[in-house]
Amino acid sequence: MADxxxxxxxxxxxxxxxxxxxxxxxxxxxxxxxRGQFVSLVGPSGCGKSTLLRAIVGTHLPRKGQILTYSxxxxxxxxxxxxxxxxxxxxxxxxxLFPFLTALENVALGLKLDETSIAFRTFRLAAWKKxxxxxLQLAAEYLNRVKLGDAMHQYPHEMSGGMRxxxxxxxxxVMKPEIILxxxxxxxxxxxxxxxxQKALLTLYAENEAxxxxxxxxxxxxxxxTHELNEAIYVGDRLIGLSQYWDWQGExxxxxxxxxxxxxxxxxxxxxxxAREFEIFEEQRNTIREQVFDTRRSQARINNDSRKTAS
Numbered sequence: 603m604a605d606x607x608x609x610x611x612x613x614x615x616x617x618x619x620x621x622x623x624x625x626x627x628x629x630x631x632x633x634x635x636x637r638g639q640f641v642s643l644v645g646p647s648g649c650g651k652s653t654l655l656r657a658i659v660g661t662h663l664p665r666k667g668q669i670l671t672y673s674x675x676x677x678x679x680x681x682x683x684x685x686x687x688x689x690x691x692x693x694x695x696x697x698x699l700f701p702f703l704t705a706l707e708n709v710a711l712g713l714k715l716d717e718t719s720i721a722f723r724t725f726r727l728a729a730w731k732k733x734x735x736x737x738l739q740l741a742a743e744y745l746n747r748v749k750l751g752d753a754m755h756q757y758p759h760e761m762s763g764g765m766r767x768x769x770x771x772x773x774x775x776v777m778k779p780e781i782i783l784x785x786x787x788x789x790x791x792x793x794x795x796x797x798x799x800q801k802a803l804l805t806l807y808a809e810n811e812a813x814x815x816x817x818x819x820x821x822x823x824x825x826x827x828t829h830e831l832n833e834a835i836y837v838g839d840r841l842i843g844l845s846q847y848w849d850w851q852g853e854x855x856x857x858x859x860x861x862x863x864x865x866x867x868x869x870x871x872x873x874x875x876x877a878r879e880f881e882i883f884e885e886q887r888n889t890i891r892e893q894v895f896d897t898r899r900s901q902a903r904i905n906n907d908s909r910k911t912a913s
Contacts, residue, residue: 616667632905642840643834650861659692668683671690689781693783699758711773782823800836831887848862849902
């Protein structure tokens with residue numbers, strides 16, 4: 603049985619700020635995410651949600667502050683984000699699948715690039731064939747988890763948009779990252795397909811719950827950026843509101859320093875096949891609209907300095 607207590611943290615943003623030239627985007631973001639949490643990140647357009655996600659994935663490092671990731675192994679020290687790494691996987695709205703590879707081959711590609719080189723595949727052919735078989739077996743396992751087992755030999759042009767997005771999710775999962783990031787992953791899909799994929803995420807959350815009941819470390823930690831509040835509440839167990847509409851003058855800032863966290867609350871947990879009861883969402887949805895999206899409101903920001911609870 604794993605030591606859950608010593609492996610509780612997955613990600614820690616410490617005093618993260620970002621700007622582009624004179625444009626201030628993020629201000630003093632302190633955010634600790636525990637292993638197994640599904641965090642929904644919402645906020646007005648232009649508040650820096652995707653910028654924060656790119657800072658976490660390592661493609662756009664913050665101008666100030668640092669981001670730490672933590673291994674499931676309690677003996678491994680925290681690792682500062684200095685660029686992209688296997689410990690963070692990301693799924694974008696516009697999936698990037700190779701059209702000449704099947705779903706199975708697309709999912710196995712990351713393992714191939716991570717664990718082999720051209721020289722290995724050329725000069726150690728027997729070892730590569732053995733490893734390739736293992737990669738394909740893992741890829742098949744994760745395609746089955748996202749309910750694409752019957753389509754694993756199809757090419758992208760033979761699949762619907764929802765199916766291709768499932769392949770993209772399997773691509774992220776197969777690498778077994780410490781944290782999975784999703785940037786508006788279902789924004790381009792129709793409502794029915796979107797609901798199917800939301801349920802696919804809830805299935806992963808149910809696997810987390812089963813792991814917890816067994817005393818094991820939950821396998822999936824997830825941050826999803828979405829503009830759709832029903833989706834945010836439905837798939838997440840924690841909801842973070844990032845907003846540029848906060849009382850920055852009350853903190854003594856001479857100019858607007860960027861968006862900050864103004865809302866951080868838990869949200870209801872749903873079973874994958876349970877009916878979505880939107881009346882449960884209504885009170886929280888209205889509160890979020892008022893505290894996060896209302897341009898007339900000067901909300902106090904939440905400054906939970908994560909360095910006090912994790913290092």
